[in-house]
Amino acid sequence: MSNSNSGTIHPSAQPSARKPVVLMTMGTQERKGHDYQVMTHKYITPLVEFGGCVPVLVPTCCGTDELETYLAMADGVYLTGAGSNIDPALYGQENQTPGKAQDKNRDTFDIALVQMALARGLPIFGICRGMQEINVALGGDIYQTVYAEPGFNDHRENPQDPVEQQYAPAHGVTITAGTWLERALGTQHIRVNSLHGQGLRTLGQGLEAVAVAEDGLVEAIHGPSLSPFLFAVQWHPEWQAASNPDSIALFKAFGDACRTRASQSHADRQALCA
Incomplete structure (x- = not known):
């Protein structure tokens, strides 16, 4: 009979692997005279259900001093859409949409977050505004009024x-042949x-474009030379993701990249302790 006090742990009793932690930055929203930091439920759910990740909601209203603290706990970064536009001064343009809300705190925080996360080799997934933030953080710029640009829809x-x-x-999107997205x-x-x-x-x-709309507008970007996973889309795969196999595939791919990162971080910590 085996000794229950021998200290041997049966494989089934081993602690399960920790789920990857993903930073999600929030944005400013005014409600009845009060400023809120918000994140829409629709963005969180597919990250949890299909990505298998643990979201950490990060306020952007307190500056960037604690960015390293946030990044030290992270296995990935997820930049969502929002109702605000990026300040055009950050990419060298005058503001052509003065009636549209801006969120300069989020601009400052997220651009620095992208740059520092890439320096750490963290996976990054961007949606809509998040894709535009990634582009600006890496020196790109934006059409402020696509609808007024010749040749675009x-x-x-x-x-x-x-x-609904x-x-x-x-509209349709054409994915570049031979790319990761295909x-x-x-x-x-x-x-x-x-x-x-x-x-x-x-x-x-x-960055490289890996998908375009019918009018040629960039709909998805990839940065394989910058990170093991740097990918963003202009559309909204988070919307009713459970009923869209393409959306599920994207969130699973991001979650897998974050799990790989978490496993590597765990192995590095074990090596340091050896």
Whole structure:
């Protein structure tokens, strides 16, 4: 009979691997005279359900002094969409949309976050505004009014439509053959929703376009030379992700990259303690 006090742990009793921790930065929203830091539920759910990650919501209203503290606990960074535009001064332009809300605290925080996360080799996934932040952080710029640019379609939603109609598939996207995105989705053609007035113009250093809309506007970017996983899209895969196999594939891929990073970090800590 084996001795229950021998100190031997059965493999099934070993502690399970820690889920990867992913930073999600919040944005400013004013409600009845009070400033809030907010994050929409729809962005959180697929990260948890399909990415298998633990989200940590990070305020952007207190400056960047604690960025290293946040990054020290992180296995990935997830930059979501928002109702505000990036301050055009950050990419050398005058503001062409003065009636549109801005969130300069988030701009300052997220641009620094992208740069510092890449220096650490962390996986990054961006959606809509998040994709634009990545581009600006790496020296790129933006079309402030895509709908007014010759040759481009109007990619904005109708604010009068019900939300289900606003987020319905709106146009086709062509994925570049031979890219990571084609391998991840198993196709070169998908249909996506479209809820943005701005879009990428000049790509930031190290970024490559891996998907374009029917009018040629960049819809997805990849930065394989900058990080094991640096990927962003202009559409909203988080919307009803459970019913969209393409969305599920993207969140699973990001979650896998974060798990790989977490495993590497654990192995590095063990090596230091050996």
